[in-house]
Amino acid sequence: MVDLSRRTLLQTAAVGALAGAMPAQAAEADGVTIGWPSDVTSWDPNQRFTPDAQAIFKMVFDQPLDQDPKLKLVANLVSKWEMAADARSLKLEFRDDVLFHNGDRMTSADFRWTFFERIKAGHKVDIAQSFRKVTDIETPTPTTAIMRFDSPAPTVPVWLAFLGSFMVPKAYMEKVGVEGFSAKPVGTGPYKLAEYQLNARIVLERNDAYWGPKPKLRRVTIEIIKDPSARVAAVQSGQVDITVGVPVREVARLKAMPNLAAELNPITRVILLQVRNDEGFADQNIRLAAHHAIDKKALSQAFYAGAAVPLSVPATPGSPGYLDDYSFAYDPELAKQLLAKSGFGPDKPAKIRMASTNGQFPSDYDMARAIVQMWKKVGIEATLEVIEYAKYFELNRGNKLPEATLYSFDNATGDPEIYTGYLLNPKLPFSPWKDMGLGQKVIDQFNVADETARIAGWRALNREAAEMGATLPLLQSVQTLVRKKSLNYTPYGNGWLLGQTMSWS
Amino acid sequence: MPRWLRSGRVIVGLLIVLAVLSCALFAPLLAPHDPDEQDLLATLLPAAWQAGGDPAHLLGTDGLGRDVLSRLMFGARVAMTVALVASFGAMAVGSVLAYVAGYLGGWADWLIGRAVDVWMSFPPVILSLILMTGLGTGASNVILAIVLVDWTRFCRVLRSEVLVVARRDYVAAARLVGFSHWRTVTREIVPATIPLLVTLLTLEMGIAVVVEAILSFVGLGVKSSQIAWGQMIADGREAIYQAPWNLLAPVAAIFITVAGFNMLGDGLRRSLDVRMVEGRE
């Protein structure tokens, strides 16, 4: 690395001695190779929101707060946190035993740098938008910080464990600059970046000075394999030990192989139709008919081997915003009646447009084509167009999304605000639903500081939105995962796959 | 019987092309199923002769339970439409420019020649990809992209032919007799280049089929509601282990169609005694 301090030198020497005792080539038991669908867009973890890269970043960097496998918010770099009653300030206490990979000690100054100074300095980082409400971060001592907000921000702790919120070192980044940092990233995580080839592979070496539980495996190799069938081939031939995002249909076949285990794990991702409140969907009857006409169970059966849970609200089972006692029925007859009320039927179909991505998540396009067919049977004629995921926001900003868009929304935190509060907020680019009747309620809900009232409010909104046809939730997405049987890992409710949780049996 | 019809290649090529064309034209009558009819309970059936196959679906079904054979037949419609329209379009643009350049010479020739140079510095795949990014998907845009990319094929080859023809005595004679430029070109030069034109046109049709398949394969081709072979390949690749015919059938369809056009073109080239530089894409 650049500029070695004395401490670093000593550490490096220690690590070197350790490494010297081990065989030069990583034995299988000492490392793991992961087949991963996408690369990091940059090694500056604050820069770009990419859910897929989150797990990779979590091996090299640490977040102030963390989530356990059940997605409960837990201490991490921050050992204690306390939100003020008015949700306008957050007090944080940091661990004092955390070192960055270059040997520098992590302090509250690094926190202020990452979540405030960087942003104010004009660094192009996506977390600038997540922490928009932050007016200042005070650092009375190296292990304490107080975040101040201009309006109630009850979900900031959640955000401190969410997309892009990773601690970066102030001193190092100021010295080498953002470019220098991206070339040689330094975090506090359980692994250090040893080798990186764009769009090809990432090699991580264990950080032996890690403050937390030490990973069992010394080396994690991440092979970037974008093509799903190539990932299948790689895990089948043993070139990778574990991989995700294989076609659902392959899971059954791979499961039958003697040395492989294949799983369908439900995750915090919801698949739904984002809808407009106007044009062909101005009439509530048509929206509800469209919802009643979709056989979610059949979709799950055909495309997710039945493992994807049909949803009636935009939240996943087990998350705070989910309603156990509410379900939206599949009822094509009712759909026909609703359409007939508005003067439509199979012979005089209601015409709408629909958009879907192709390859953004497993079977997206197939599912969209199946839905079009289901609608056709009750009297809704949809023309389907394929859009790129990145275009969704742009189309929506220009108010140009069609009546219905098949969309998958990942909320690794499980918090209802980041489901409904985003998906149906007319002020945010996720929602094509622009009607302020429901919209204002959603926006107001952001400022509820009391936790119990907040959750109750979101649950009520979820139900209301489904009943008025403002959202057409479809399925809880599943993560397909194939691994060698002898490889253990900890499944996370949001699909994270972390090298530090893996071991060989 | 004209000479060109006595060539075995021409006949075989013509038969293949006509067969594919009739598949396209009569797809609604020939296809055993509605190509868009889904059956989510019978997805990815193998071909009828394989274990677990269903005689109702000769080539099996795709990931949405649609009949592969029927989709193959309907896919011929897009392929043939694009092949015919795009190659005539490319011929029209390319040959007009070639006549102008070859006959007029001078600055017109220079300008057109440089335009061809610029175009030729672009690999066709890259150029069509960029064009489709700008134009957006749809059959008419695929056609437009092919015309915009492939006119140079005609222009380049035809221009040198026009140069040769224009120097012939009877062309000079026509001018001396007082024929207008228009009349000289249309009556004397164009007829002399027809064999070359027809040959190029046939070969271009094969190329157009491939380009359409490529664009649909990468998702930049026809609209998703249209049935296209390239799209079937992209879909079929996902299911290569379960139902390989989803992939193999459209691959075979493209091969047969292109082979038909190539045989026809090759046969015409020989029997019409056209000399041209060979090369592809």
Next chain:
Amino acid sequence: MILLATLGRRLLVAVPILLVVSVLLFVALRVLPVDPAAMSMPPNATRDEIEGARRQMGLDRPLPEQYAIWLGHAVHGDFGRSIHLRRDVLPLIGQTLPGTIELAVCAMVVASVLGLAGGLLLFSLRGRAAEAVAETGTTLLMSIPEFLWALLFIFVFGVLLQAMPFTGRLDPGLERPVVTGFLLLDALLVGRVDVFRSAAVHLLLPAVALGLAFAPPIMRVLRSSLLDVYHEDYIRQARLRGVSETRILLRHALKNAILPTLTLMGVQFGFLFGGSLLVEVIYSYPGMGNLMVDAVRNADLPIIQLVGLTYCVVVLLINSLVDGLYLVLNPRLRKR
């Protein structure tokens, strides 16, 4: 000398072509129905923040001004930053171009070997019954474009026989030496036989798929050139002198017939270079083609622009090189 002079002259001609291409690319990409400013921001950005980004990217200025700015930066080696990846575009080319060149060169070797051997075979069959069969064979070969070969190979060697890897450039677990970026070369330079082996095996299917698609035209041109040459007087004279047929073919005929073949191969190489894009996509090969397709999906204009331009530069370079070689090999042309 001659080679250098021709190369120089050709490259001078290439500069204005490149300029025109860059203008065309610039204009074509600016009429895209996408908003690069909006796409450069995270989904939860506000409208004002997007407008700010637009001003910062210069997208609010008139098109000619935007182009002038771009060109000004470009001549200083600054080709802008990727919107999606947020890093300079030029290093991305540096990282992916060698892989694409490696694939294209290997494919060209395959195409040349198959093409020349096939051409000789076709020629040697002249006047025999098998000739018609062989010719029909080449017509059929010509009807299989590279992306069909690529898919067929994956099916046969990857899925059915499970004998060959069909993704990436290297087995997972092997460390990749980085010296020149050309993997085969680098493996040899650092003396890693295992890396070389793995890289070669990974390259085999894509290179053969790509090469096979471009071999048939070479076969045909070589054959017809040989047929032409055999009408020439010096062949007859050599025969009269009692020179053996093999010697005539290899010493006299081939030397002259190779010229048109070489020209064609130059043109072919340009097309093949572009054709590598699809093969890269199908084999998840980390080269410029994959970079391009990703950029198209993300409407990442700076990348599309530079990748497009790079393809042109390579094609123009190849063409110039072929022209130069042509003059070196054909002294008769030089005197004119």
